[in-house]
Amino acid sequence: MSVYPALTRRTRLAAAGLVMNSLLLVSPALKKFRRVFSHRNRAVLALLSGGSALIAILIYYGLYRFLEYVGRAPMLGDTFGPILGGLLVSKLLEMLFMTLFFMVLFSSVIAALSSFFLNEELPTLMSSPLPIGMIFRSRMLLMTIESSWMVVVFFMPALYSFATALNASWPAYLLFPFFMLLSVLLPNLVGGFTALALAAFFPIRQMKKVFQFLSIIVLTALIFFLRSLEAEKLLNPSYFKDISQYILSLEVPLINYSPSSWLHQASIALFRNNTGEALIKIAPLVGITIVGLLLLNLFARRYYRESWQMSMEAVDNQVLGLEWLRRVLVWPFRWTDPVFRVIANKEITTFVRDPAIFSQIFMMTAIVFVYGYNLSILPLKDIPSLYSGELNDTLVFLNGPFIGFILASIGMRFVFPSISMEGRAFWAVKSSPVSPRKILITKLILYLLPMTVLGIILCMVTNSVFKVSHPVLMYMSYINVLIITVVITSLAIGVGAVYADFSADSPLKIAGSYGGFIYMLLSGFFIINLLAIEVYPMYRLFFNRFYATRGSSGLVLITVSSLLLLGCTAVWTYVPFRKGLDTIENYEPE
Amino acid sequence: MNQNESMISFRDIRKQYGNFTALKSINLDIYKGELFGFLGPNGAGKTTLIRILTGIIQPSGGKIMVGPHDLFAQPDKAKAMLGYVPDRPYLYEKLTPLEYFEFMGGLYNVASERILSKGEEMLRMFDLWERRNELIESFSHGMKQKVAMSAAILHDPDIFVVDEPTVGLDPRSVKLAKDFFKRLIASGKTVFLTTHTLSVAQDLCNRIAIIRQGDIVALGDMKELQRRASMPGNSLEDVFLKITEEELAQQPSNL
Numbered sequence: 001m002s003v004y005p006a007l008t009r010r011t012r013l014a015a016a017g018l019v020m021n022s023l024l025l026v027s028p029a030l031k032k033f034r035r036v037f038s039h040r041n042r043a044v045l046a047l048l049s050g051g052s053a054l055i056a057i058l059i060y061y062g063l064y065r066f067l068e069y070v071g072r073a074p075m076l077g078d079t080f081g082p083i084l085g086g087l088l089v090s091k092l093l094e095m096l097f098m099t100l101f102f103m104v105l106f107s108s109v110i111a112a113l114s115s116f117f118l119n120e121e122l123p124t125l126m127s128s129p130l131p132i133g134m135i136f137r138s139r140m141l142l143m144t145i146e147s148s149w150m151v152v153v154f155f156m157p158a159l160y161s162f163a164t165a166l167n168a169s170w171p172a173y174l175l176f177p178f179f180m181l182l183s184v185l186l187p188n189l190v191g192g193f194t195a196l197a198l199a200a201f202f203p204i205r206q207m208k209k210v211f212q213f214l215s216i217i218v219l220t221a222l223i224f225f226l227r228s229l230e231a232e233k234l235l236n237p238s239y240f241k242d243i244s245q246y247i248l249s250l251e252v253p254l255i256n257y258s259p260s261s262w263l264h265q266a267s268i269a270l271f272r273n274n275t276g277e278a279l280i281k282i283a284p285l286v287g288i289t290i291v292g293l294l295l296l297n298l299f300a301r302r303y304y305r306e307s308w309q310m311s312m313e314a315v316d317n318q319v320l321g322l323e324w325l326r327r328v329l330v331w332p333f334r335w336t337d338p339v340f341r342v343i344a345n346k347e348i349t350t351f352v353r354d355p356a357i358f359s360q361i362f363m364m365t366a367i368v369f370v371y372g373y374n375l376s377i378l379p380l381k382d383i384p385s386l387y388s389g390e391l392n393d394t395l396v397f398l399n400g401p402f403i404g405f406i407l408a409s410i411g412m413r414f415v416f417p418s419i420s421m422e423g424r425a426f427w428a429v430k431s432s433p434v435s436p437r438k439i440l441i442t443k444l445i446l447y448l449l450p451m452t453v454l455g456i457i458l459c460m461v462t463n464s465v466f467k468v469s470h471p472v473l474m475y476m477s478y479i480n481v482l483i484i485t486v487v488i489t490s491l492a493i494g495v496g497a498v499y500a501d502f503s504a505d506s507p508l509k510i511a512g513s514y515g516g517f518i519y520m521l522l523s524g525f526f527i528i529n530l531l532a533i534e535v536y537p538m539y540r541l542f543f544n545r546f547y548a549t550r551g552s553s554g555l556v557l558i559t560v561s562s563l564l565l566l567g568c569t570a571v572w573t574y575v576p577f578r579k580g581l582d583t584i585e586n587y588e589p590e
Numbered sequence: 591m592n593q594n595e596s597m598i599s600f601r602d603i604r605k606q607y608g609n610f611t612a613l614k615s616i617n618l619d620i621y622k623g624e625l626f627g628f629l630g631p632n633g634a635g636k637t638t639l640i641r642i643l644t645g646i647i648q649p650s651g652g653k654i655m656v657g658p659h660d661l662f663a664q665p666d667k668a669k670a671m672l673g674y675v676p677d678r679p680y681l682y683e684k685l686t687p688l689e690y691f692e693f694m695g696g697l698y699n700v701a702s703e704r705i706l707s708k709g710e711e712m713l714r715m716f717d718l719w720e721r722r723n724e725l726i727e728s729f730s731h732g733m734k735q736k737v738a739m740s741a742a743i744l745h746d747p748d749i750f751v752v753d754e755p756t757v758g759l760d761p762r763s764v765k766l767a768k769d770f771f772k773r774l775i776a777s778g779k780t781v782f783l784t785t786h787t788l789s790v791a792q793d794l795c796n797r798i799a800i801i802r803q804g805d806i807v808a809l810g811d812m813k814e815l816q817r818r819a820s821m822p823g824n825s826l827e828d829v830f831l832k833i834t835e836e837e838l839a840q841q842p843s844n845l
């Protein structure tokens with residue numbers, strides 16, 4: 001009860017019929033969030049804030065320049081270009097809204113299941129005389145913040161770049177956060193309803209089936225979404241029989257009667273300074289949101305306590321399915337060092353038996369699928385043959401960082417939480433003769449294996465798609481991916497240890513934490529660092545192809561770049577690992 | 591008990607959390623074959639000392655010898671001599687008891703055959719054998735405590751460190767645990783335990799230390815403690831309350 005210092009007093013007030021504030025119930029979570037920042041070094045915080053701002057500016061400016069170019073659409077001629085370009089920008093905004101909607105919807109369902117039914121504060125709250133509606137509203141607020149904050153942080157600069165590209169005036173910038181609020185609230189409402197409805201049919205503690213069910217829905221939705229975009233056609237009018245069909249395809253909404261579509265139309269009106277029209281278009285959504293919130297509140301008051309009680313009753317106490325998969329995965333470790341073997345066994349067993357992990361695997365598969373799909377629709381065959389080799393080689397060069405981002409996303413979901421997932425049982429490891437260093441190295445090696453395999457497979461597939469013409473580039477691409485994999489995995493283990501939350505109940509929650517954000521940020525910095533170092537050797541490679549020059553200056557600079565690459569890799573691998581190790585050595589479990 | 595062979599030796603162990611002193615300067619020897627009880631009110635520093643002994647937290651100063659090994663210079667060797675059962679048995683919930691034993695046994699480099707045979711013996715003793723294939727997450731506090739206790743014995747440690755061993759156990763399990771500790775002592779092992787259940791301490795312990803506000807205020811066998819409290823023939827409960835209240839009264843801030 002100590003986390004609710006004011007609860008008893010407030011409860012008496014509630015019993016006296018006074019209006020209670022659900023925000024009070026959120027205060028322990030907010031205090032916990034504040035504590036994350038309070039004991040961090042101010043210089044590091046300032047650096048990270050500056051880095052975040054820089055990335056936001058880069059996203060904003062980079063996308064703005066792209067949209068400005070697409071808006072003019074010079075490839076379509078002077079007459080049609082600006083007209084069709086405007087439609088293209090609008091279409092891209094619609095795609096962005098739809099992506100945002102699905103992302104928030106998916107993460108809100110998972111956050112709702114965790115927040116509504118599995119949160120450790122719930123038994124205390126449910127046993128108190130607080131009205132169930134108030135408890136639900138506090139959980140809903142937490143779930144909304146948890147599921148949406150990261151999406152908002154990354155999407156806001158991108159959405160504002162559309163505003164600038166469409167010459168929006170300042171009131172549009174001020175009004176747009178309210179539109180953004182709606183775009184987050186609506187999927188969260190759907191997520192909240194879905195979680196409550198699911199609880200009526202599935203015991204929450206046997207969530208494996210529920211998550212599998214959800215994952216299939218999301219995967220299907222993503223595939224449907226991707227097919228519906230047909231981005232490759234929108235960028236090339238030659239795919240259409242005539243210009244009218246092309247214009248029609250740009251103007252027709254991706255999905256009719258979808259909230260994301262309405263939000264898009266209202267936002268376009270807002271960015272084009274038709275504030276009145278924007279408000280008229282957004283009004284139905286405001287109405288739906290308010291009605292939805294009221295209905296969800298009523299629904300929760302009627303069913304929430306009952307479904308929570310049901311979730312408490314059904315504990316799946318048998319070893320879950322997929323035992324065969326567990327056995328297959330642990331089998332190769334039979335011949336390894338005993339400590340490595342038992343840690344690998346424990347990690348794999350926990351992984352296979354964590355119901356939430358399946359949805360994560362599906363989501364990651366979807367990301368890899370999206371990547372593969374995007375590559376498959378690149379119009380490489382349309383490029384003049386003289387330049388196709390160079391363009392393909394450039395794409396291979398840029399492909400490394402893209403693979404890096406995919407690996408970083410996968411690392412965030414699976415590797416980053418691995419230290420936190422030791423949970424409160426970490427005392428067992430700390431009191432054992434095995435040193436923290438050995439534990440961390442074991443985890444690093446263990447996670448490096450699948451990450452490397454995935455990185456190499458992605459690299460092989462993309463190299464074959466790009467038909468890499470230069471052997472040096474081919475080898476470099478593999479070395480590049482290996483370097484990226486080592487650094488990204490070490491970052492995930494190190495930062496995961498520095499920001500370990502041993503009380504977190506799910507890997508998703510850990511991945512979505514402040515530490516997860518820092519990890520992604522640092523991964524981004526590393527990839528930028530890598531690109532900056534590799535640009536010169538890449539340039540020399542192209543240059544030498546056209547002008548077979550000889551000279552020592554290029555060789556010296558390539559050697560310097562290679563040495564820098566080695567040095568940076570060592571630093572990026574060692575420093576986070578060392579920091580993580582120091583944190584774990586000094587960590588004092590409960 | 592062999593008073594010539596110290597199994598645990600605390601020398602000037604201190605622990606400071608900011609301005610708060612959790613342990614002042616603990617000096618204590620625990621001998622081979624001894625069942626040593628460590629008592630004290632809530633927040634006195636019992637669990638802190640045990641956590642330092644098991645290497646979970648670092649002291650602010652001092653030295654601990656576990657058998658011939660310096661805990662801070664040779665942590666791997668010192669820790670290998672200890673078997674630890676915490677007061678709150680947080681275990682890996684997604685494992686079954688046997689898988690948990692395999693994990694813990696692996697950390698202590700125990701042969702698989704021993705893990706299986708000892709694990710089975712312990713689970714049968716605690717009536718958990720039938721539930722060996724269930725996930726620990728479905729177990730009650732007491733059942734988890736029994737699993738933690740069983741895991742701590744797998745590597746055949748010379749010293750058994752137990753924090754509040756009887757919390758959450760039913761009366762039959764308390765009896766089993768007490769018999770288990772007695773058997774350990776009979777086989778030459780050393781047991782260091784903390785408890786609030788004074789009857790357990792009185793029944794089992796050869797010697798008892800009472801800690802209050804980070805300082806040992808009484809140490810000895812039952813007779814010595816009774817003498818210290820000027821309460822010959824009284825129960826440990828009376829002695830404990832007398833000593834801790836006396837100490838409280840002597841605190842300058844309470845005068």
